[in-house]
Amino acid sequence: MNYTNFNKNEEFFVDMQRCIGCKACEMACAECETNGQESLIHVNYVDRASTVQTTVQVCMHCDDPVCANVCPADAISKDEFGIVHTANTERCIGCSNCVMACPFGVPKKEESYDLMMKCTMCYDRTSVGKKPMCATVCPSGALFYGTREEIQEMRPNSSPVNTFLFGEEVVNTKVNIMMPKGSNQLIIY
């Protein structure tokens, strides 16, 4: 990629139990220049019939991204900072392999464009040392972008976890989820 000023000390910390479903992040996400005014963050009710719980999902930027592996057009790439980029517009053939294979349900198929688009952790901002749009507007701390020291001070009873178990598959990610102190993985049943 280009000359960047990516701040390697800062990381993304997500705590979906803090999500209040206000959708401020959705509005902010559409301001990201790399998205071209599309909002790509996901906020949805978990099980509307029985609970008001909402969840928020940004791209987790996997170490070995399934989306890039299943792409038949080599349209998805990971850079030296571990950012998994959105589909290369001239290559993506809109097949939705990545949409269906991502274990976190992140990529979004933009039907009218016949193109997959996904969160790039606001690469236009993070590549120059700024924080992603969504994290700057989240009012409840569900999305936080900063250093490990900062999050430790703010959440002394939690540990950041970036190992996830989906069935037999162990997925390691760049983005962390805040879990009870001492946890080292999250099992999705």
Place this chain on the structure above:
Amino acid sequence: MKNRNYNIKALLIAASMSVLMIILVFYGSRKLQNFDAALITYLFGTVFAFFGIVYRYSVWLQRPPTWIYFKRGVSYLFTGKVFSHFWFASKETIENIAFQKFIYPRGKYRWMAHFLIAIGCTSAFLITIPLTFGWIHFTMAPDSISVYEAHFFGFKVMEFKLGSIMAFLTFHALNWSSYLVIFGSLYYLRRRLTNPGLIATQTFEGDLLPLILLIAISATGLGLTYSYQFMKGFAFDFLAVLHAVTVIMFLIWIPFGKFFHIIQRPAQIGAHIYKKQGMKMGMAVCEHTGEEFATNLHIKDLKTVTKELGFNFDRPDGTSHLDLSPEGKRSRLAQAHLKARLEGGNLFG
């Protein structure tokens, strides 16, 4: 070792296709009778590009996700409701390959600029490649000094009077292509230099160089016409060499860089046929949301492909994480997180 075998396979395919191409050049130019020796460097460039394209295409097709689409796409095109798929494929080819309609919703001007470049490049390819191969050549009509004949593969296809509008349009065909390419490329160059999202993610060799090359080819090509028509042939030799250098750089860059998307794009139609056929065969229902989210065929194939690639999303009970829709996956993650938080004794912390 596995990779090496693959490359040898692709090498063999590319080499034999290139040989076939050279044979076609030999016979298409009527045993080199109609071959224009001045274009020999272009011929080498074109054959090299052809080799590179076939090689990369063959390597690309062998990737598990690509292969499964290719295999299914081709088999559905020729089985089942043959005519309905052919009709669909033809419609898609016109809409998506000829007119690139999927770019229009991304931006009206983006589509227009891309369409100009596409028309300019395709027309230039259709003219220059057969010319280079000696497949097209022009002669004076017998017993005439004012009628020109165009021959394709040695067969006469059309004739026109010198000095006519037809002659003007034909002789300057590449100039028209150049103008289209220049206008389109300038729009994209401006976009790439001013759009913050693109500035953040683009690379010089991947995104800017192709545009610069297109403009350089067109400008030097136009320069040739201006040189002999308005400047008494001033600097013609220099311009001719410069033009050849830019064109050959473009040709050998096709298999490796951005221009490969021209070759790759028809795969989109394959993906559409795959989806259409899949819908006939039944939809997958998300176990969390209870709604249809993809075709059964797609999910089944993805399970195979992910395993081939070394990912296993199977659960102990025999089901798979891939049976969930994207929304279902996000919800299950949140539920798992909630459970872990509850077990930890505190919802926050």
